[in-house]
Amino acid sequence: MPVNFGKGPKTATQIEGEDQHNNERIELVGRTLAETGVKRLFMLILKNASEYADQQASFQLNGRWLTVNPREWKNGFDLQINVGLGTGAKEQQARSIMGIMDVQREHALHGLPTVGPQQIYNSAKRLTQVGGYKSADEFFIDPKTIPPKPPEPPKPDPKLMLEANQKEIKKSVEKLYNLASELKAEVEKTDSVHVLSVAMLRKTDEIERLAKEIRSRAKA
Numbered sequence: 559m560p561v562n563f564g565k566g567p568k569t570a571t572q573i574e575g576e577d578q579h580n581n582e583r584i585e586l587v588g589r590t591l592a593e594t595g596v597k598r599l600f601m602l603i604l605k606n607a608s609e610y611a612d613q614q615a616s617f618q619l620n621g622r623w624l625t626v627n628p629r630e631w632k633n634g635f636d637l638q639i640n641v642g643l644g645t646g647a648k649e650q651q652a653r654s655i656m657g658i659m660d661v662q663r664e665h666a667l668h669g670l671p672t673v674g675p676q677q678i679y680n681s682a683k684r685l686t687q688v689g690g691y692k693s694a695d696e697f698f699i700d701p702k703t704i705p706p707k708p709p710e711p712p713k714p715d716p717k718l719m720l721e722a723n724q725k726e727i728k729k730s731v732e733k734l735y736n737l738a739s740e741l742k743a744e745v746e747k748t749d750s751v752h753v754l755s756v757a758m759l760r761k762t763d764e765i766e767r768l769a770k771e772i773r774s775r776a777k778a
Contacts, residue, residue: 648688655685675701727775734768
């Protein structure tokens with residue numbers, strides 16, 4: 559065990575700092591190898607598959623089986639090769655994403671047009687990926703998959719509504735006038751010592767209902 563003359567024992571913070579520094583150096587070596595070697599290898603695999611494949615290939619993507627023809631891959635299309643991160647780097651990236659989400663939350667609370675549902679979902683999706691989950695679908699819904707709300711029905715024209723209301727008032731007034739005339743004629747024919755008939759009582763109820771309806775429509 560080496561002895562550090564003139565120096566005291568290292569603190570836990572110093573040891574943790576040295577370990578983090580060593581891990582960063584190892585990660586840098588691994589990332590350099592991945593970017594200059596492994597990434598190049600996968601691009602060559604794609605090139606060979608697109609040039610020499612003699613049959614279609616089937617693979618599963620997001621739970622669905624797809625059939626493709628590798629010979630149609632002429633220019634690498636939308637291919638992106640991501641290099642894996644170590645545990646320490648993932649934790650650092652997760653903190654970074656959560657910081658971005660805090661900023662997004664502040665912008666949304668202040669009503670700024672700089673962030674929307676899609677941007678918030680992208681951050682949440684990225685956070686789940688850093689957390690080691692293959693898909694964010696079990697936690698969040700992609701706003702792009704939500705069908706748009708149906709358009710609101712057009713508001714009725716106030717002028718047309720007023721004209722229709724006046725027509726209904728006119729009809730009710732005419733009906734009220736006819737009922738009142740019929741009731742007056744029946745009352746004149748009825749002996750005062752006799753009780754009013756059921757039909758006459760119904761007409762009085764209808765007259766009262768029409769009067770209330772006309773009053774309500776006139777206030778509107």
